[in-house]
Structures are given as structure tokens and as C-alpha cells.
Amino acid sequence: MADLFADELPATAPETPREDAPLADRLRPQNLPEIIGQEHLTGPEGAIGRMVAAGRLSSMILWGPPGTGKTSIARLLADAVGMRFTAVSAVFSGVADLKKAFAEADVAARAGQRTLLFVDEIHRFNRAQQDGFLPFVERGTVTLVGATTENPSFALNAALLSRAQVLILHRLDAAALAVLLTRAEELEGPLPLTADAREALVASADGDGRFLLNQAETLYAARIPEPLDPAGLGKFLQRRVAVYDKDRDGHYNLISALHKSLRGSDPQAALYYLARMLTAGEEPLYVLRRLTRFASEDIGLADPQALIQCLAAKDTYEFLGSPEGELAIVQACLYCATAPKSNAAYKAQKAAWASAKETGSLMPPANILNAPTKLMKDIGYGAGYSYDHNDDTGFSGDNYWPEGMAPQSYYEPVERGFERQVIERIAYWNKLRDKRNG
Template identity: 60%
Template sequence: MRPMADRLRPAALSDVIGQDHLLGPEGPLGAMLASGQLSSLILWGPPGVGKTTIARLLADATDLTFVQISAIFTGVADLKKVFEAARIRRTNGQGTLLFVDEIHRFNKAQQDGFLPYMEDGTILLVGATTENPSFELNSAVLSRSQVMVLERLTLASLELLAQRAEREAKHKLPLDGSARDALLEMADGDGRALLNLMEQVFSWPDTGKLTTEALTKRLTRRAAQYDKSGDAHYNLISALHKSVRGSDPDAALYWFARMLEGGEDPRFLARRITRMAVEDIGLADPQAQAHCVSAWETYERLGSPEGELALAQAVTYLALAPKSNSVYVAYKAARASAKKTGSEPPPKHILNAPTSMMKEQGYGAGYAYDHDAEDGFSGQNYFPDGMKRGVFYHPAERGFERELKKRLDFFVKLRAKRGES
């Protein structure tokens, strides 16, 4: 018997579940079909949300011949045959919708090979990818296509799919309410995964309704979608970073845990949380950076899983620490100023004069030794002669920087006082 996922493949675009934002009357694909003008497309979304099904149904709706290839198994010679067959069809008045699964796996030269056939109308390209097209596809291909973002299926959409499967199977899932919810969550937004799980449940001997505990003993939760070099990697580290910056320890721990569950290298996380301490906390809490480095060192000594707790402690500490990017902003401003002023030399009074010739040139002349000055502060100029004094660092009124601001204000007053005398 054909697998349930194949038997339940929608026969019309209106049967596709969970992508109304694209296929509805106000959606971009719905509008294209209504106008009879379908352009080349890139369907971007996670597995099991209907990319292949939509491409096939688009071909049916536009009377195009549907041809499917996979970038994993298709070489240059195969592509030439596909293009030649499409050219022959075109001369006979028949168009071709070429569906390329995993299109991001084609290299730049292979992607460039599609361009002339897209431009002359030999093919209408529909590519499917789970990776961010802006990173993985050539700009030339993207400029000739519209990117459609498919969403992972919500629990509500998965429930609709489950009901459809029950009607096809002619009986209900033998699960109580909480177990049914657990099954939907196991699918993790993947419709194909849900149907495969349901097919397993339907095959079990009838022993009455199962509880969540009984279900989870028989089924293994689907592994979370996570590619350490792909989109999920960057999306989740962004979520972790922004949760820390937003002072939400619970959300920060959640995203930290999600990355670990996905198989992320804890050393990568250790580097990133140390970066968070430097960029987003800075001198508002000078201990934050040391805390992260200590947690990193603890992980290196203990390894997994014990060392990961030290990193979790660092994440929690950072989320609750006062935040300041004042030094980060000051550093960028100082770099910009340094680039602008080029090769301006330091003022001669703060240069050392180890030779008599340098002394004759005025090196070190007039230098005021700050320890001998009142309040240990001379107020001398340390910027290049003729350069307007730069003011880069503006401490935040948070955490330890409150104290630093008091010190800075004190020196500003003393500098003004020295200038008047």
C-alpha cells in the first residue's frame, strides 16, 4: 500500500493546509494564478510543509508539464537532457514547469546554467530550498524569481491534517486528548512527519486509548530541525543573543537549550556568550566578561554534560546583568576618528626622548607628571596638536557605569579648571 503521506497528497491548491498566506485570494500565488501570470519561484521553507505538492499543483493549474529533479542526484549531463526535452516541448506548444528540489545544493556554475532557459521561456523554474535563498542562491537566479516563504505547520494546521488522515483511514487515533496533543508536538511543524507517525500508531494492535506516557514509550520524538551551518543555527543564536540583551533569563535559557538539543558545539556557545558580555554589558558589570571566561574554562575542564551547567549559569548572569554598549559605541567612534585623522602624530610633550637629538626636537618638553599634580590629574592634552578633542565615551546611567560617569564628570571639571588657570 502507498504511504499515507502519498495517499493524502492534495489534489488541488485549495486542499493545501497551512499556507493560506501564499495561496489565499490575497496571497501572492493566489493573485498570480488569478491573473494567469505565473513567474519563476523559489519556495523557501522547512521540510514537510508542501513545497513539492504546491509545485506539482501549480503545473496542473497552468497546464504546464511537470518535471521534477533533485539537485542532489542531478549532474550537468542530466540537466542538458532536461533542458533539451523542455525545448522540444516548447516548439510543440507545451510549456514546462521544472521543479528543482534542494536547489541550493547546485553550485554557482550549475545555477547559472538555468538562466538562458528561464529568460527565453523554455522553462518556468520552481526551486525548493530549506536554506536562506539570499545566502545560497545566485543573485541572477533570485532576480528572475520571486521568493515565497512557506511556514512550518502550526498545531492547528497539524490537527486539520490529522483529521483528514483519520477520515482516509476510516477510524480515529487511539489516543486520549493529551496524547493526541503530544503526537502533534512530536511532528514539530512537519506534516509529512505527522502522517508517518500516525501511520505507525494506526498499525498498532487495538488496546484502547493510549496516554501520553504510553505513546512516548512507543514513539521517539522527531529530532528538532537544526543545521549547525545553516539557517537554524543563525536564527537561534540571534534569538539567544537578543533574549540576553532583553534581560529575559527564561527565554535565554530556552534558546540556549534548543541549540544544545540540536547538537550545537558548547564551545561555540561559550564564545558567543563571552561576546555578549563584551558587546551588551561591558563596563555596566565588569565581572560579566570574567564570569563568561570562567564558565568557558569550567566547560573545558568538565566537558559535557556537567560543564554545560556552567555555561547556563553564565547565560542567566548575563540576562540579569545591567546592560551597556557605551564602550562598544565609543570604540567604533574612536576607530572612525582614527581613520579620518590618518597619520597625525602625538603631541611632542607626551613622547619619550631617549636621545639628545630627540630632546633638541622638543620631545617630552613640558610634560606634566600626573602623580605630581593636584588630585593626581594634570589635565594636559593627549590628542594630536590641532585636532579637536574627541569625546567618544558616554557612560550609561546603569550598573557600575554610574560610578564611571561620576569619575568622568570629575575629570571634565578638573580639565576645565586647569584650562582656566
């Protein structure tokens, strides 16, 4: 009986790909240590590394950009802890496929075999379909590993998120992508590229390992007789590749110069470095990501519209493409350069994160806890809560800090832009709080 069951429901270990399989498949990692760029998760101190060491997985959502290893991690996890692996894709699967997967997992569970259910593009399932996972996850019929490129906070049900740990995968950096190319060359031979073109190919992948290997496979298939320089590579691939005049550090030097020109409120210099990057072939979406980060890190609430301008520029560029959409990038760049600056939000995040790590076990005061049951009401949850809207000022002045922790001041707005008004609001609330607390 056991042999028959093993034939029907195998514990699917990573398969050896066919010789004619795509390069990305042939280079799929065969064990977790071969995963690159995600050591914060797969390393000994990472969440995945610790679970594997303990031999037991909890349900999880792998959130990260395309080509960062989500599918590979899921397959290798099952093998690492001896679980049966089964997969569905929210793009191609429906209710019938899910019912079949759950039924097979039930059969496996009765035979003492745990199932890891991998759901690719899980955010594409609608709310009702996501709710369908809950009873099987709660009973332990399956350990759910979902993969998504979308923010789980918006794309997934709260009930599902409460039963799964969200693990964030990083976009692959240049060093990780270079390792991928080295592995490809060990298998297929040297790429027909000059050293500069190789660097340009890595930069053009924009953190996507699968895309990089697909581009490399295109180059191998063409059997190019002489190595291509960066300009030749861009022409061959019909895609922008960054071509910097000086050295391979040009990519990082120019983005640093752009960022510091923006921070220094010099729109002319910022526009110059933006032009240097885009005319060199830098990927516009990479520049837009850096502008968006700048809007939060160096402007923040001094001008909340900066973040909106950057996101609107991203949408506009994706809608129009090049070259028309690049004007929207210019607009966002100029807006950021001329906006009032504040890193108060950035500093507040750092301070709050450090404080949370130090005091993460402290219970919030009982008066601000929700009390959905009679028992919770009986033990004091929600007792004495002051509903701010019942006060004429719309402000109760309550203490919201855990017992044993003094109120902290993480966010210190500056006397610039909109944050000048924020300072006035905080001062007003502090005055009311001091008055009501004697």
C-alpha cells in the first residue's frame, strides 16, 4: 500500500532538467545554499534557514520582484524538510484544481505525509478563492507557500495574511547577477561580450535573474563570432543597456550624483545627471525607483506631493514608454529637486524600528485594546477608552504607550514646507495633553 501511495503522490524533489530545457531551468539551484541574493532569508539566521534547521515549516508568503528565486525556494523547501510538493498557478488554475490539490493533500496526510502547496501569483486569486485556503491551512492539511510580486497588504485577504508569515525577497544586486552569469558560462562557455558589455548586460537585467539568463541564452543561440561591446549589445538585444564612458562604477557614481544634487536642491545639476543616465541607456524604471525612494527619504512630509509626483511619473512612463514618457521622469526629478527637504520621516523610521526591537514584547495599555468577546471585556480590554471625536477639540489626550515605557519622540518635523504646519499641530496637541494630564 505504501509503495502504491508513493507512486501516486510523490514527494516531489527538484527534477533534473532536460538538456534542451531553457538555460534558467538548467541553472535552477539544487539546494537552498545555492540560492543567491536572499541570504537574509535562507542563511542560518534567516527565517527560512531557521525553519529548515528545525525541520518544520510554517505557511508563508514570498513577496518580491520577478526573477528573484521565489519558485526555486518553494521547491527546495519541500525537499529540505521531507515534504510532498505540489504546485498551482493562480494564472492557470481554478477552483477545480484547488479542490484536487486539497483532496490529494488529505490523502497524503492520512498516510503521514505533509504537503507543501506552492501557489504562484497567489494575488491573482480573488477574495473568495483565497478564503478557500483557510480551513486547509488551519487544519494543517497543507503548508501554504504563496508567491507574489504585489504588496500582500493590498493583494491578499487579512485572514490569509494572519495565518502566514510574509517574507520579503530582495531584488538581485549586481554581485548576485554576476554569479548567475558565471554559472551560465561554466555550463555554456564564455559569453560573446567584452568586459564592459558584460557589466552592461548585468545592469540591464535590473535585478531580475531570470531575465538575465534569458538574455544570455539569446546571445549563446546567436553564435556571435566576435565579442560585442555595450553599443553592439544594445543593438543586438533591441533593448536599452547602460553604456558609461569611464568605468563600470559609472552606474553607481551617477545615481549618487543625482541623489545628492536632488538633496542639495539643485534642479539644474539633477537634470544633468538624469540626462547622463537616461542617454547612456539606464533603465528608466530604475531611475524612477530611486526618485521615489528620494521622495520619502529626503522630502517626506515637507512636501507630501513629491511621492505622488514620482508614482504618477512611473504610471505615465509605463503608459507612454520611451521617449515620450521620459518627460514625466524629468517632471518628477525637477519637482523633487525644488521641493522643501526633510529627512524627519527617515530618521523617525530608524528610531522607531530600533525601539520596537528593544521593547517588542510590551503590551499596549488595556484601554486601547479591542474587546470583541465578553471575556475580554471582563478582564478590562477597552475599559476607560476615550473616544477622541466626543471631545470638542477632537483630541482626548490619552496615553497610548505600553505600561513601563515612557512616551517617545521619534518624529521631529522640520521648519520647512508642510512640516512647519505639522510642528504647529503637534505643539497644539502637546499643550492640550499637558493641560489635561495636569
